Amino acid sequence: KVVSSEAGEGLPGVSIVVKGTATGTTSRNDGTYSLTVPNKSAVLIYSFIGFEAKEVSVGNQTTINVSLTPSTQALNEVVVTALGISKQQRNLGYVTQKIDNSALVQARETNLVSQLAGKIAGVTVVNSPSGIGGSSRVTIRGEKSLNINGNQPLFVIDGLPINNNFVGSSGRNNQDADYGNGAGFINPDDVETMTVLKGASATALYGSRAANGVVVITTKSGKGTKGIGVSVNSNLTFESVLRLPDYQNVYGQGLNGEFSFQDGSGGGLRDGVDESWGPKMDGRLLVQHDSPTDKGYRAGDTRVPGGPGVATPTPFVAHPDNIRDFFETGRIMTNNVAVTGSNDKGDFRLSFTNLAQKGYVPNTDLTRNSFNLNAGYKLTDRFTARTNVSYIRNHSDNRPNLSYGTENIMYLLNCWWGRHIDMKSMQNYWQPGLEDIQQFNFNYNYHDNPYFNLYENTNGQDVNRVIGNVTLAYQLTDWLSVQGRTQVDYQDELRTRRRAFSTQRYPYGSYRREAVKTLERNTDLLFLVDKRINESFTLSGTAGGNQRLNTYDYVDNFAPQLTVPGVYSLNNSRVPLEYRQEQNERRINSLFASGQLTYQDKLTLELTGRNDWSSTLTLPTGVVGNADNSYFYWSGTLSAVVSDWVKMPSWVSFAKVRAGYAQVGNDTEPYQFSQPYNPGTPWGTTPTFGESTRIPNLSLKPEISSSQEYGVDIRFLKNRVGLDVTYYNTISRNQIIFLPLSGTTGYSQIVQNAGRIQNSGVEVMLNLTPVRLDNVGFRWDMNVNFSRNRSKVLELANGVSTYELADRYFSVQARVNERMGDMYGYAYERVSSDPRSPYYDPTGQYVGQMVTTTDGRPISTTDLKKLGNYNPDWLAGINNSLTYKGFNLSFLFDIRKGGEVYSHTYVVGREAGQLVETLQGRETGYYDNSTDKEFKNAPEGTYYVVPGVVQTGEGQFAPNQRRISAREWHTAFTLGRRVLEGAIFDASFTKLREIKLGYSLPNSIMGKKLPFRNVTLSLVGRNLFLWTKVPHIDPETSSVAGGTVIPGSESVAIPSARNYGVNLSFNL
Amino acid sequence: DNNFEEVNTNPNVPNTVTPDLLLPNIIRAPINENMGTAWGIGNSVMQYTAKIQFVNEDRYLWGEQNGIWNVTYSTLREVQNMYNIATNSSPVQKNYQAIALIMKSWMMSLVTDAYGDAPYTEAIRGKDLMYFPKYDSQETIYNGILKDLAEANGLLAPENGAVNGDILFGGDVMKWRKMANSLRLRYLMRISNKRDVKADMQAIVGNQTATPIFTSNSDNAALRYLPTVPNQFPLYTSRVGSFDEFRLSKTLGDKLMQLNDPRLGIFARPTVASVAAGKPAYVGVPNGLDDNSALTYNGGAQNVSRVGTNYYIDGFGTPTDANLNIAKGIIMTYAELQFILAEAAQKKMITGNAKEYYEKGITASFNYYALDVPAGYLTQPDVAFADAKALELIGTQKWIALFYNGLEPWFDWRRTGFPAIKPGPSNLNQNRVPVRFTYPSSELSLNKPSIDEAVQRQGPNDINTSVWWDK
Incomplete structure (x- = not known):
């Protein structure tokens, strides 16, 4: 039995593990537990949040009663490390951080990965702007790889990796939807803890993919269940748009102050x-798309037989909230029921979770049903079997389109919408009698009705996923055990895209089916050693091997035009189907060993080593080269509990220092050693092929990143203050990159070992208990995370000084001695103090000012300039938790300082006259500056003068006085989207990321009759408030281009949401 | 042992192909791009069309025009592959070698005429570790083009093997030969201000057996598109609004009306308002107006002519045979050749009758559009051949005949100055007509030393720097 030293009551849920192994249990509600230990020399570790962990040697005892002392901080606990092995945090030579189940399920996110934001020092999360559980891009300790897609951590469930694929969705015009990333499908209700292993020393044992850190997910089990063993968690939250742009509400659709609807295409x-x-929305009577006609139609019913008739003009007035009205209140309902049971022989947990989400974007949804069985059984005292199987079914009728283009509703609403349009007028989106054939709209030249877009042109998704593992463990001797495990993660996904007749991009509609099947299988065999050598030394270790297999199978069929409207089947194609197919496979075999030697629980040395053999680095049959498919890497860490060695002042309760060095190797994608010919779109029945534009490299070497990590963990004032500081420095070298080439070489990329990237940074975790009044039961805890990372490019491939990572509006470039994430583009020419500049001002008077043409517009630089960097200067999360008796209030602020973001909404919204800035200079109408005469007499407020100087002669400048119209200025500020300087903003923000107010009913209230126990009711909210200087948009965004998430670029993103609701949980 | 060699062998796609599998896209990709760039830029700078909305291009605020550059170099890779596969075959597939040389020459001429100096001798050699191709002078490029075309003429013969995958000429190697030699005349004329090309021209024109050239419209190097997606005339998949941004230019419209030229009915449609009023009339829009003036010109969109029905199918229509015969992806026509010969004859570069070539050129152009030359057309004062203004007449009729023929009319105008092109009133280029595209900014990222050297040699990387043959 485990009891609390204060109250003497039994403690439920205490984790009890056999040190150095993965075996363990959890105490029951009354604190009792039972556990079979391998031998007498076993050491049990007892740990529980809020209490000091304790180690007890078993010896001859059969009953071990333990009393745990409350700690103010939960730092001294057991953590799950690589391969799923539990270790006491006290002895770790590296830093880990974890999130518990309650933090995942109460104020929840559809995508589990998003939960990492703000809670873990050094973790950056970027969510794609999709509205319903889209992808989350996570980076830990900065960007280590020059491959922009290669910076994600590895996700591991119960010790074995799963896939976290982000399968892009480009390849056909437009059709850029976000179908989520693999780890985002994991059901939070089945997760006991998520532990983030940040540094390579923590991750060296996972091999190739762990260079960017590991997120270790431990699932819930039924261990320690007593009573009926039913737990229920219900969550209902609502979502609404967090931030919309500030639109102007003075002028409507049109040009030159003129507008009158006839046919919506220039008639x-x-x-x-x-x-x-267009004209002022002052109530003047104008025919509009929804004005009634004498035949009972709307003026916009342009295609009805005989025409819509004569329309009666209606008042031209603003609808300031039309876009806000378009968005709905989203609803996410999650219900989880779990049944658990256990006895001396075995335990099980069976869980079912249903998630039903209705997006705040109309007609978008997501449902997810997750079944999970986690069971273990002791066949003999020495032989145990465990299995954990999850089946996840994910279904969406429609995920919204992203990216700049007609298919993205924000392209229309933020850029090309009329402020006079009543949103209700768009809801009936077919023209009468032409259902399935012709949409109704306010503009037929360029756009799709937004409701038509969302209700007819859907992007459906069906995912069936099974993740299952089996573990068999056998205790060979009292210090040696062996275990074999295998895990399969199989996902079968179908994506269907419908496009209706009369869609701008698909006048005859279209239908597309993409089938994606992915498999990851890992099998390992481990020998586990745990031996107390003598009174002072303990040795624990692992040695084993792993076999990994990944396959990917993709088939895309596309009917580019349909025969009969409204029938979405490949059978209904008017023209031959277009198709694409891809299959690939990779295998990695590994051998590894790790050992941990502890001296008197004060000093711990841990060494690991691993060798991988990768198929992706193996030359195919018949290809000659000297690529190397085998690579070894190792790590070593040392930790010392200084407070046990040296007498510390009384206010220091604990002090530990740690140091580590580690390497991680990495391979590449399959088939990098051949340069095949890919099929192209046939010409009628004539096939055509084209050579792959990536040049292979037959001397490819594995990547190796090596890192150093140093840290201290100090606690003061009886553990009421805890400070953990880590410094790290990682060098990645021999990176396998796809070096972009000038198109004039005939190729786009060459596979190269290149570059040295340095990431160095500091992470600080501060835990405080500023107030603790045990007598009244009040307590205030505070957690602060701070991290600062710098990624620097030390070296690129031979002869290369610049490497382009991505090109989307701006060019993301890595240049030697510069930071990763630098954004390059054209800037404004400015007066210079450099005599070599064409805009040299010898007097110095105008240096720094923008140079304008004689037409009064800015001038673009001829070369690319650094415009910013999308990485933050630092990140911080501040969590406060106030507890009073059964009440708990916690709130988390997430702060990002520095870094830049480019806003395409800002650029196009100004061009199109939608945003509030565009009122500048058009207060009384329009002036045409082709005739200077009229313009020169124009009153103030009806034109704009670009602040800058015009060059009047060599080295001579004069202030620009040239007037241009508002319409022209709002296009000229980017020179027609060439110069991005004016649309780059400081991306700093502060968010109220999470707030929870919970109340736990005392079990005594229920008495003996009612079966409810541990009833907790919480009010929860996420992303409730945003503070930022970036205009119009939420800077926490990215754009998605062909399967690549590009940070720092906002591409008419769907606005992010605030989320609020209630969570109820109880046990039976 | 672990069978990794097999695991890492790509099962999806072949590592080798035959030349006929590369040829379709070698023809299609650059032609599509040339038509696209002509629609966006070429037609308006030559004032066939004028923009009424989003008028930046028409005001010479061009930004980057990277299409020709990117597609050329990307397609040249396939050209090189086709050439190499043909060379390594046994027997050597000379016809494919020749077609590779012709397509390479045409594409490189587009690049150099549009941008000036460009990678040539070191281009498409990424596999030889040549990652930073130097820019060759335009003169070097032209020497190479002329040499390659001459060589292609010598390689082509029916007995040198069948040509499959030829979506341009259906495997008729004689037509490829005629194209090679006709292009040689075009390019010799192009550089004729820099070099005496008389002998070379005469050699080609003088021996029709050794160097055949186009003899009728049926020889035209023009890709006939398919009626359905995805191989339709590129404009057919535009949004109607995007198509309608471009209208008949006042320059072209006024000229054709002045000449009573029925080709106007092919190039443009009568205004919607005039048709509704029962009096169909054509109205062109002046180029280079500001946004407001452009869109409100003559009362707005209903009162200015749209581009002709062949070039865009409204609603759910399907293109007819007649549409497909006109809306082609044109590389070079028989009509253009006649105008080149007319100019050459007029300048005494070849023997022959300039007037005769001139009138053949006009007739060929009418016939291309399935029209007959109206009675009296050729004798009216502004058309009738007259020695004193022969070059202007030839230039003007050539301009009309080159409507929507890619960028060729712009290149030709830069050399001849005919017809006179006047920048629009709201142009933003100090009243200069652009004579060049700027290099893609990707070259600044990926090939900086080479591009810097080219700019140093050629002049500023802007739209006003003349290329070598134009200096």
Whole structure:
């Protein structure tokens, strides 16, 4: 039995593990437990949140009663490390951080990965703007790889890796939807803890993919269940748009102050125009798309037989909330029921979770049903078997389109929408009698009705996923055990995209089916050693091997035009189907060993070593080269509990220092040693092929990143203050990159070992208990995470000074001696103090000012300039938790300082006259500056003068006085989207990431009759408030381009949401 | 042992192909791009069309025009592969070698005429570790083009093997030969201000057996598109609004109306308002207006002519045979050749009758559009051949005949100055007509030393720097 030293009551849920192994249990509700230990020399570790962990040697005892002392901080606990092995944090030579189940399920996210934001020092999470459980891109300790997709951590469940694929969805015009990333499908309700192993020393044992850190997920089991063993968690939250741009509400659709609807494609007065430079919305009577006609139609019912008739003009007025009205209140309902049971022989947990989400974007949804069985049985005292199987079914009728283009509703709403449009007028989106054939819209030149877009042009998704593992463990001797495990992660996904007749990009509609099957299988065999050598030394270790297999199978069929409207089947194609197929496979075999030697629980040395053999680095049959498919790497860490060696002042309760060095190797993608010919779109029945544009490299070497990590963990004032500081420095070398080439070489990339990237940074975790009043039961805890990372490019491939990582609006470039994440593009020419500049000002008077043309517009630089960097200067999370008796209030602020973001909404929203900035200079109408005469007499407020100087002669400048119209200025500020300087913003923000107010009913209230126990009711909210200087958008965004998430670029993103609701949990 | 060699062998796609599998895209990709760039830039700079919305391009705020550059170098890779596969075959597939040389020459001429100096001798050699191709002078490129075309003429013969995958000429190697020699005349004329090309021209024109050239419209190097996606005339998949941004230019419209030229009905449609009023009339829009003036010109979109029905199918229509015969992806036509010969004859570079070539050129152009030359057309004062203004007449008729023929009219105008092109009133280029595209900014990222050297030699990387043959 485990009891609390204060109250003497039994403690439920205490984790009890056999040191150095993965075996263990949890105490029951009354604190009792039972556990079979391998031998007498076994050491049990007891740990529980809020209490000091304790180690007890078993010896001859059969009953071990333990009393745990409350600690103010939960730092001294057992953590799950590599391969699923538990270790006492006290002896670890590296830093880990974890999140418990309650933090995952109460204020929850559809995508589990998003939960890492703000809670873990050194972790950056970027969510893609999809509205419903889209992808989350996580980086730990900065960007180590020059491959922008290669910076994600590895996700591991119960010791074995799963896939976290982000299968992109480009390949056909437009059709860029976000179908989520692999780890995002994991059901939070089945997760006991998520532990983040940040440094390579923590991760060396996972091999190739762990260079970017590991997120270790431990699932719940039924161990220690007593009573009926039913737990229930219900969560209901609502979502609404967090931030919309500030639109102007003075001028409507049109140009030159003119507008009148006729056919929405130029037949009326400027009615083909999709910009908002039209008349004032002052109630004047104008025919609009929804004005009634004498035949009972709407003016916009342009295709009804005989025409819609004569329309009666209606008042032209602003609908300031039309876009806000478009978004709905999203609803996410999650219900989890788990049944658990256990006895001396075995335990099980069976869980079912249903998630039903209705997006805040109309007609978007997601349902997810997760079944999980986690069971173990002792066949003999020495032989145990465990299994954990999850089946996840994920279904969406529609995930919204992203990226700049007609298929993204924000392209329309943020850029090309009319402020006069009543959103309700768009809801009936078919023209009468032309259902399935012709949409109804306010503009037929360029756009799709947003409701039509979302209700007819859907991107469906069906995912069936099974993750299952089996573990057999056998105790060979009292200090040696062996275990074999295998895990399969199989996912079968179908994506269907429908496009209806009359869609701008698909006048005859289209239908596409993508089938994606992925498999990851890991099998390992481990020998586990745990031996107390003498009174002072303990040795524990692991040695074994792993075999990994990944396969990927992708088939895409596309009917580019349909025969009969409204029938979505490949059978209904008007023209031959287009198709694409890809299969690949990779295998990695590994041998590894690790050992941990502890001296008197004060000093611990841990060494690991691993060798991988990768198929992706193996030359195919018949290919000659000297690529190397075998690579070895190792790590060593040392930790010392200084407070046990040296007498510390009384206010220091604990002090530990740690140091480590580690290497991690990495391979590449399959088939990098051949340069095949890929099929192209046939010409009728004539096939065509084209050579792959990536040049292989037959001397490829594995990547190796090596890192050093130093840290201290000090606690003061009886553990009321805990400070953990880590410094790390990682060098990645021989990176396998796809070096972009000038197109004039005929190729786009060459596979190269290149570069040295340095990441160095500091992570600070501060835990405080500023107030603790045990007598009244009040307590205030505070957690602060701080991290700062710098990624620097030390070296690139031979002869290369610049490497382009991505190109989307701006060019993301790595240059030697510069930071990773630098954004390059054209800037404004400015007056210079450099005599070599064409804009040299010898007087110095105008240096720094923007140079304008004689037409009064900015001038673009001729070379690319650094415009910013998308990585933050630092990140911080501040969590406060206030507890009073059964009440708990916690709130988390997430702070990002520095870094830049580019906003495409800002650029196009200004061009189109939608945003509030565009009121500048058009207060009384329009002036045409082609005739200077009129313009020169224009009153103030009806034109704009670009602040800058014009060059009047060599080295001579004068202030620009040239007037240009508002319409022109808002395009000229980017020179027609060439110069991005004016649309780059400081991306700093502060978010109220999470707030929870919970109340736990005392079990005594229920009495003996009612079966409910541990009833907790919480009010929860996420992302409730945002503070930022970036105009119009949430800077926490990215854009998705062909399967690549590009940070720092906002591409008419769907706005992010705030989420609030209630969570109820209880046990039976 | 672990069978990794097999695991890492790509099962999806072949590592070797035959030349006929590369040829379709070698023809299709650059032609599509040339038509696309002509629609966006070429037609408006030559004032066939004018923009009424998003008028930046028409005001010479061009930004980057990277299409020709990117597609050329990407397609040249396939050209090189086709050439190598043909060379390594047994027997050597000379016809494919020749077609490779012709396509390479045409594409490189587009690049150098549009951008000036460009990678040539070191281009497409990424596999030889040549990652930073130097820019060759335009003169070097032209020497190479002329040499390659001459060589292609010598390689092509029916007995040198069948040509499959030929979506341009259906495997008719004689037509490829005619194209090679006709292109030689075009490029010799192009550099004729820099070099005496008389002998070379005469050699080609003088021996029709050794160097055959186009003899009728049926020889035209023009890709006939398919009626359905995905191989339709590129404009057919545009949004109607995007198509309608481009209208008949006042320059072209006024000229054709002045000449009573029925080709106007092919190039443009009568305004919607005039048709509704029962009096169909054509109205062109002046180039280079500001946004407001452009869109409100003559009362707006209903009162200015759209581009002709062949070039865009409204609604759910399907293109007819007649549409497909006109809306082609044109590399070079028989009509253009006649105008080249007319100019050459007029300048005494070849023997022959300039007037005769001139009138053949006009007739060929009408016939291409399935029209007959109206009675009296050739004798009216502004058309009738006259020695004193022969070059202007030839230039003007050539300009009309080159409507939507890729970028060729722009290149030709830069050399001849005919017809006179006047920048629009709201142009943003100090009243200069652009004479060049700027290099892609990707070259600044990926091939900086080479591009810097080229800019040093050629002049500023802007739209006003003349290329070598134009200096």
